[in-house]
Amino acid sequence: MHGDMAMLLLADSRLPAGGHAHSGGAEEAVRVGAITGPEDLARFLRGRLATAGVVTAALAAAACELGADPAQERWRRLDAEADARISSPAQRDASRTQGRLLVRTTRRIWPSEALDSLAAAVPDGAHHPVALGAAAAAAGCEPRQAALAAAYTSVTAPATAAVRLLGLDPVLVHRLLADLAPALNDAAHEACVIQADDWSSLPAHAAPALDLLAEQHLRTEVRLFVS
Amino acid sequence: MSANHDDHHQAPDGHGRALRLGIGGPVGSGKTALVAALCRSLGPSMRLGVVTNDIYTTEDADFLRRAGVIDADRILAVQTGCCPHTAIRDDIAANLDAVETLEERFGPLDLVIVESGGDNLTATFSRGLADRQIFVLDVSGGDKVPRKGGPGVTAADLLVVNKTDLAPMVGADLTVMSRDAAKVRDGKPVLFTSIREDKGAHSVAEWVVGIVDAWHHQHAHTV
Numbered sequence: 255m256h257g258d259m260a261m262l263l264l265a266d267s268r269l270p271a272g273g274h275a276h277s278g279g280a281e282e283a284v285r286v287g288a289i290t291g292p293e294d295l296a297r298f299l300r301g302r303l304a305t306a307g308v309v310t311a312a313l314a315a316a317a318c319e320l321g322a323d324p325a326q327e328r329w330r331r332l333d334a335e336a337d338a339r340i341s342s343p344a345q346r347d348a349s350r351t352q353g354r355l356l357v358r359t360t361r362r363i364w365p366s367e368a369l370d371s372l373a374a375a376v377p378d379g380a381h382h383p384v385a386l387g388a389a390a391a392a393a394g395c396e397p398r399q400a401a402l403a404a405a406y407t408s409v410t411a412p413a414t415a416a417v418r419l420l421g422l423d424p425v426l427v428h429r430l431l432a433d434l435a436p437a438l439n440d441a442a443h444e445a446c447v448i449q450a451d452d453w454s455s456l457p458a459h460a461a462p463a464l465d466l467l468a469e470q471h472l473r474t475e476v477r478l479f480v481s
Numbered sequence: 482m483s484a485n486h487d488d489h490h491q492a493p494d495g496h497g498r499a500l501r502l503g504i505g506g507p508v509g510s511g512k513t514a515l516v517a518a519l520c521r522s523l524g525p526s527m528r529l530g531v532v533t534n535d536i537y538t539t540e541d542a543d544f545l546r547r548a549g550v551i552d553a554d555r556i557l558a559v560q561t562g563c564c565p566h567t568a569i570r571d572d573i574a575a576n577l578d579a580v581e582t583l584e585e586r587f588g589p590l591d592l593v594i595v596e597s598g599g600d601n602l603t604a605t606f607s608r609g610l611a612d613r614q615i616f617v618l619d620v621s622g623g624d625k626v627p628r629k630g631g632p633g634v635t636a637a638d639l640l641v642v643n644k645t646d647l648a649p650m651v652g653a654d655l656t657v658m659s660r661d662a663a664k665v666r667d668g669k670p671v672l673f674t675s676i677r678e679d680k681g682a683h684s685v686a687e688w689v690v691g692i693v694d695a696w697h698h699q700h701a702h703t704v
């Protein structure tokens with residue numbers, strides 16, 4: 255009922271949940287010369303959406319469904335599914351940090367059993383998509399809305415970071431994001447075809463280049479972003 | 482927008498936790514030096530924690546750790562993704578997380594200092610993060626800065642003007658700075674320091690002791 259508004263709030267980069275400090279690999283990609291301008295950025299975003307974006311969206315959708323009838327043991331299992339799908343330790347850390355901050359923030363916005371039980375089940379911080387799905391459930395979203403918000407933020411964070419790091423024309427970058435609309439719908443669709451209780455068959459697309467960027471980023475001396 | 486926290490009664494969860502003191506100001510004004518000085522002066526009598534907001538990696542945290550003024554574990558560094566003001570004003574989640582982590586690990590604490598990344602004159606702390614805040618300027622930025630105002634200069638609970646030892650060299654008139662600051666700050670305190678000469682920043686430390694005592698009095702530990 256209130257799902258549309260909640261989805262917009264959750265997808266807004268101004269949601270005060272620590273997201274502004276994460277570049278989704280864009281900072282390291284800029285440093286090593288993999289992103290130098292709008293064309294590279296467009297390819298980076300498309301690739302990220304088709305891999306990490308789909309996985310994130312599927313986990314968020316599953317978490318949103320679970321949030322309707324939460325149980326601590328089930329949260330731990332879904333969180334383990336997320337863990338298994340993020341192969342870079344640096345990305346796992348970044349994901350848990352963002353998840354912890356998202357739960358901290360959204361528990362105050364949408365007090366709920368879904369978020370309380372997730373916080374109790376994974377006290378050091380659930381993975382970000384799991385937290386996002388739980389928050390979406392708490393806010394009254396459907397799984398598809400959770401998936402859309404997750405897929406959307408998986409590309410807006412690196413796009414914004416690239417604007418800051420390279421001084422790209424922000425209007426042009428927003429056009430790139432607008433061009434991703436069909437791909438975003440596809441990602442959300444792919445994320446939602448999974449049947450409940452069959453988490454092992456959730457998408458598990460690998461993105462080795464993103465994994466390597468995340469690991470390199472952690473070892474780079476001068477960093478503006480956490481990830 | 483006001484950084485004056487006279488309405489701190491509204492601040493959530495004030496009971497049983499440390500006073501949170503924000504220290505902000507432009508790049509190079511001496512924020513980290515002030516944090517180190519306060520740790521030197523207050524460390525023997527207070528249980529402290531420090532959160533730094535670095536522009537690059539953990540520069541400020543590393544400086545404090547090397548200075549040896551506080552147990553290295555009691556310093557946590559937050560990264561700000563190109564936007565130091567966002568992390569202390571618009572999206573304080575990472576800073577709150579760091580503050581509460583320190584309180585969980587080492588609490589109860591008397592004072593948690595949150596040092597902002599160097600920013601411009603408009604950067605102030607959210608009242609959701611800091612109960613009180615200090616804004617640090619230095620004389621080499623020019624003696625017109627207090628007159629220009631901005632939320633940091635006008636509304637901080639304490640304005641510190643640092644590097645007074647450099648005033649003759651940069652042609653800064655401290656009388657002008659003092660007069661202009663008084664005019665825009667509506668009676669709130671201003672202190673002039675030279676942390677290079679006074680390694681404990683004693684006048685500022687004394688002010689901090691006052692606000693910590695008042696905080697304890699008001700929010701007596703119930704645990």
